[in-house]
Amino acid sequence: MASAFAQAPESEERPTSDEVIARSGVPASAVAAVVNDSVVTTFDVRQRMKMMVISSGGKLPQEAFPQLQAQALRDLIEERLKLQETRKYELQVTDEEINDELNMMAAQSGLTLKQMIEMLEGTGVSIKSLREQIRAQIAWPQLVQGRYRDRVRVSEDEIENTLERMREDASKEQYLVSEICIPVDNPSQAQQYYQGSMQLIEQMRRGVPFSVVAQQFSACTTAAVGGDLGWVRSGELSEELDAAIRDLPPGSVTNPIPSEGAFMILAVRDKRQATEKGEPTFTLAYAAADESLGNNAARAALDKIKSAELCSGRSLRIDLGKGVGYSLLENVTLDQIDERFRPHIEDLSRDEQSPVIKADNAYHSAYVCDKDEGLGLPSREALENRIYSRQLARIAQQYLRDVERDAMVDVRMKSLLQSNG
Structure with a gap:
């Protein structure tokens, strides 16, 4: 992998679709789509549809197959575009990385890799098709992060x-x-996407589980876990999504909601009462200076806690000096703090430091790295990661749109349903 993601030189002038097909040796009747210099075959589409049916547990009704075929072709086109783009930047996915993912998939199904391959091949699915799918799933996020992670800024505000x-x-x-x-x-084409989203809702009304539809059709990173977002609090989602779920009873599904360049479908699986405020917990950067340093030197050393990196759990960036010890105390309640220090800490907020306290032949001070007021809120780090992931996902989506806009995508396939049946 090129560490700086340097783009490889451009190739010769782009061939036409017919030239690509002729070079591929694939009969024109077996071509589902041409993606730049690559051919997606009707066999590829059948393979993907079979994998989608297997992963759904065979629960997809026949009426869902037109949508299934369209989604399979769409996924394959996007995968080709992603892999072509990663090749431009000389990004390589090793066989070992793909094997690790295959082994994890097999383990999640309670199978060995050999058993999973035999199961797939027994249903007519080539392991080669699955390996290519995994290759794109690994390569694309690496490319997006390598190119754009420095552009994502999650501010303290x-x-x-x-x-x-x-x-x-x-x-x-x-x-x-x-x-x-x-x-x-x-x-x-927003209306067409809306109608396609409504077709997914219609499938769920006919008994297809939400998780199955999410796995097969969702572009969210949660698709791998059936769309599961977990427990969310009011205010955590964007305003339009937050408003949509507030009045829904458990077991309900929203209509498609336009949000940040996509249509979102949300399912409320359960509700629970608000968290009752409990005992606050603190994550503290604590330091103590030996009394022998003297009052002024000890206080000067303890003042450096604010500019050190103790909250991150790493070694201090600034040496606090000889005779000064430090530690990171995570998720401690007030009753776990020495009663002599509690009054100086209990009213502190994040990024505030206690006064210097003299006790037991030493000078002591604590800096509040984080504070949970007892509401069970996620940590700042967890929330930052969540916001970062969503921002990067939006960039990845726009990046893929730009790649497709500059690509030659020629869809030739009409319908495979008669031969798939």
Whole structure:
């Protein structure tokens, strides 16, 4: 992998679709789509549809097959575009990485890799098709992160504003939510994407589980776990999604909701009462200076806690000096703190430091790295990661749109349903 993601030189002038097909040796009747210099065959589409049916446990009704075929072809086109783009930047996925993913998939199904391969081949699915799918799933996020991670900035204000909304809404219900994301690649075709989203809802009304539809059709990162978002609090989702789930009873599914360049379908699986405020917990950067240093030197050393990296759990960036010890105390309650220090800590907020306290032949001080007010809110780090992932996912979606806009994509396939039946 090129460490700087340097783009490889451009190739010769792009061939036409017919030239690509002629070079491939694939009969024109067996071509489902041409993606730049690559051919997606009708065999590839059948393979993907079989994998989708297997992963759904065979629960997809026949009426769902037109949508299944369209999604299979769409996924294959996107995978080709992703792999072609990663090749431009000389990004390689090793066989070992793919094997690790295959072994994990097999273990999750209670099978050995050999057993899983035999099971797939017994249903007519080539392991080669699955390996290519996994290759794209590994390569694309690596490319997106390598190129764009420095552009994603989660500000302290953004984290604090989200936490503040969650604090304000802590007195309200919480929701166990699943999601399906249908990206709107072309805004002028929004109505078609909406109708496609409604077809997915119709499948669920006919008994197809939400998790199965999410696994097969959702573009969210949660697709791998059936769309499961877990428990969310009011205010945690964007305003339009938050408003949509508030009045839904458990077991209900929303209509498609336009949100951030996609149609979102949300399922409320359960609700629970608001978290009752409990005992606050602190994560403290604690330091102590030996009394022999003297009052002024000890206080000067303890003042450096603010500029050190103790909250991250790493070694201090600044040496506090000889005779000064430090530690990171995580998730401690007030009753776990020495009673002589409690009054100086209990009212502190994040990024505040206690006064210097003299006790037991030493000078002591504590800096609040984080504080949970007892509402069970996620840590700042967890919330930052969540916001970061969503921002990077939006960039990845836009990146793929740009790649497709500059590509030659020629869809030739009409229908495989008669031969698939």
